[in-house]
Amino acid sequence: MMITNQQVLEALKHVQDPELHKSVVELNMVRNIRIDGTRVQLEVVLTIQGCPLKAKIQQDIEEALRGIGASDVALTFGAMTAEERAALTQSLKKEATTDTGMPKMLRPESGVTFIAVTSGKGGVGKSTVTINLAAALARMGKRVGILDADIYGFSVPAMMQIREKPTMIDQTAVPPVSHGVKVMSMGFFAPENNVVMWRGPMLNKWIRNFLVNTHWGDLDYLLLDLPPGTGDVAIDVAAMIPQAKEIIVTTPHNVASFVATRAGAMAMHTKHDIVGVVENMSYYEDKDGNKTYLFGKGGGDTLAAQLKTQVVARVPFAQPEENVGAAVYDEDSPIGEVFTSLAEDLIYSR
Ligand SMILES: Nc1ncnc2c1ncn2[C@@H]1O[C@H](COP(=O)(O)OP(=O)(O)OP(=O)(O)O)[C@@H](O)[C@H]1O
Secondary structure (H helix, E strand, O other): OOOOHHHHHHHHOOOEOOOOOOEOOOOOOEEEEEEEOOEEEEEEEEOOOOOOOHHHHHHHHHHHHHHOOOOEEEEEEEEOOHHHHHHHHHHHHHHHEOOOOOEHHHOHHHOOEEEEEEEOOOOOOHHHHHHHHHHHHHHOOOOEEEEEOOOOOOOHHHHOOOOOOOEEEOOEEEOOEEOOEEEEEHHHOOOOOOOOOOOHHHHHHHHHHHHHOEOOOOOOEEEEEOOOOOOHHHHHHHHHOOOOEEEEEEOOOHHHHHHHHHHHHHHHHOOOEEEEEEEEOOOEEOOOOOEEOOOOOOHHHHHHHHOOOOEEEEEOOOOHHHOOOOOOOOOOOHHHHHHHHHHHHHHHHO
8 A cells, every 4th residue: 555645635634733723734834745655754844833732733643644544654843934934924814804904804794793892881790791701602612702902901811711822923813712712812912011002093903903913713703892981992993893793781780880871872873783781790699599689770771771772681690609710600600501591692593
């Protein structure tokens, strides 16, 4: 038996780079194939030196080659040159932008549903809603990304317990994945606690950059965690992504909902379609099923009425034992169930 070059390339077309999710052949990572009967020798050129996923690539390639009858696989590893990396970035970028430089994912035919999560004021649970909804959509098999654009907080990476930074291939960032969700955050790049520089046009540009220079791959949903209030950022995002659907988060407390009305009014003004209001910290339910309304009642309904929409979810307070460290709640916890149901509503009714 004799394996051919063609067979090797064909087999390796099905091996993907674990980060870029593209075939190693397409990425031009396979070089110097030498075949001697059923013994295959080749060089794998990694996009970045010391790629942490080298072992995974090696295993996948060996498996694929054994699948076509290779008795012996000898791999050597190299790294792309700076020029090769730049060329790869160019091609990834080209894939992500239209001829006019517009992010392709913004085109209606991209199939990406954008969901902007906003609130009237801080601390009501906007990030909690973003990450738990994203995780629920991912559990249901959807391809989901989060763009953390909350310039006052960048809380998503910490809440999703992401410790690594995005892998940079030249200027393209490969987002870290947590709970099945690709996450990009200004926080990965911002100087420690420096929020002063993130204003107006600068931020607008950053968001655009994040859409274009992030290797999102194919997405079904991109959730945007927007800063609270109705400031520049929300307006810029509305202008840039008019097809985004908006979720407005409030607590049951009337004051909070009053402030949230402003964000909602803005959403109406910019013709963002409103998915609805999520009332967070709606109630506390004890083990016996008794509900206590710690923050009062009615805020969500009042706001929804003002915005001519509905309350699409009421999220309870976390049980004390649920709240240790992790802000993504388990699928079978009371909060997890609320988000599963909201995710189902999004998937099946829209
Ligand atoms: N339903 C809940 N039960 C218990 N704790 C919650 C709940 N929702 C949010 N929290 C906690 O409240 C705090 C604020 O939540 P979160 O960061 O999601 O709010 P935010 O509106 O995004 O705030 P910011 O505007 O400051 O980013 C966090 O510590 C979060 O873990």
